[in-house]
Amino acid sequence: MTRRGRWPLIITFLAPGLALYATFVLSSFAQGVQISFTDWTGLTPSFNYVGLSNYIDLVRDSEWWRALGNNVVLLIFVPVVTLGTALFLASMLARGGSGAMRSTPGTAFYRVLFFFPQVVPVVIIGIMFLYVYASQGGLLQSVLAIVGVDLLDVVPNGPLGNPETILFAIALAAVWSSVGFYMVLFLAGMGQVPRELYEAAALDGAGGFRSFFHVTMPLIWSHIQTALVYLGIGTLDSFAMVAVMANTGVAADFGADVMATLLYRTAFTLNSQFGYASAMGTMMMLASVALALVTFRLTRREQIEY
Known part of the structure; x- marks a missing residue:
């Protein structure tokens, strides 16, 4: 043809x-931009x-800047901890990722076990962690009680009732x-790396x-780059998790x-603005696009073929 x-x-x-x-x-994006004026x-x-009145008011809105600051904290904390932990777990399961030649026994079982939370709805996870962090009868409090520590002595009002800890909780x-x-994603990438390269590295x-x-x-860098963008955009939203876990009616919510x-509160509760x-x-849309472009630009490397 x-x-x-x-x-x-x-x-x-x-x-x-x-x-x-x-x-x-x-068309929905375009309509939203139109309504913003x-x-x-x-x-x-x-x-x-x-x-541009709404945008001028937004620049002057202290609550907006505080919410933006919380998003920045999450954008630093969540990707670093998540991807770092995922890389560590993946390298432990596929020991070829750390130089060995054989996979860890039971890799298939651990892969399913660690992947399971991904199939659980975010709302269910949020509700589950409400019980984990509960200051009365919560899992965390019960575990600390075993070693004679009171959760409320360590974190006053509990992790979700304290403005200094709620975001990190x-x-x-x-x-x-x-x-x-992301552990499964990195495992897939490590499985594609030729073992001969590890043998050569071991000989050296x-x-x-x-x-x-x-x-x-270097050989799974494209997987890491994709994970950074995907996780960054997801963290920039964070609506479901925050809406469930911070909807407890205490001052720490904000x-x-x-x-x-x-x-959401501005559109549906604050006089429907x-x-x-x-x-x-x-x-938020512009921030998501900018985040993706900046991430791809900062993490860009030459393509390595093998």
Whole structure:
């Protein structure tokens, strides 16, 4: 088939998917951007265009900057801990990732075990950790009681009732829920690395530590790059986990407010300010695109073929 003859076939297959994507995704984005320039409350049939007023108010909004700061903390903590733990677990299960030639016995079982939280809905995980962190009868309190430590003496009001700890308590729940997925992703990448490279590294005197950083990581870097982008965009949202775990009716709730939860409250509880909430959504969309571009740019390396 000639080059000219291929294009009609390619367009025929792409057109339905692109049409659906443009109708249900791109048009929604465009409508949200349009609403961000209005004073629409979401409850009236009419609205007025206010130009950049919503964006100017957003820049002056201290709650928005606090929520943005919480997102930045999560963007640093969750990817670093999640991917670091996933790489460690993957290298332990596929010992070839650290220079050995055989996989750890029971690798298939551990792979399923660690991956299991990924198939559990985020809301269920949030509710489960509410019971883990509960200051009365919670799992964490019961474990500490075994060694004679009272949770409330260590963390006043409990992890979810203290403004200084609530954000990190939620972040640990997010790490637990997603680390298994990235461990399996990295295991798949390590399984594609030729064992001859580890044999050559061992002959040159490289131990497990050097083999991991000089053989394994460069050859699975595309997996790590993809994981950073995927996890970063997911962490930038964090709506479900925060909405469930911080919805306890205490003052510490606002210590964990992120952009997505502030957007929700602005649109549906704070006098239904849909125009202002759409401005927040537009900024979140731009932040997601910028995050993906910056991550790909900072982690870009030459392609290594083997």
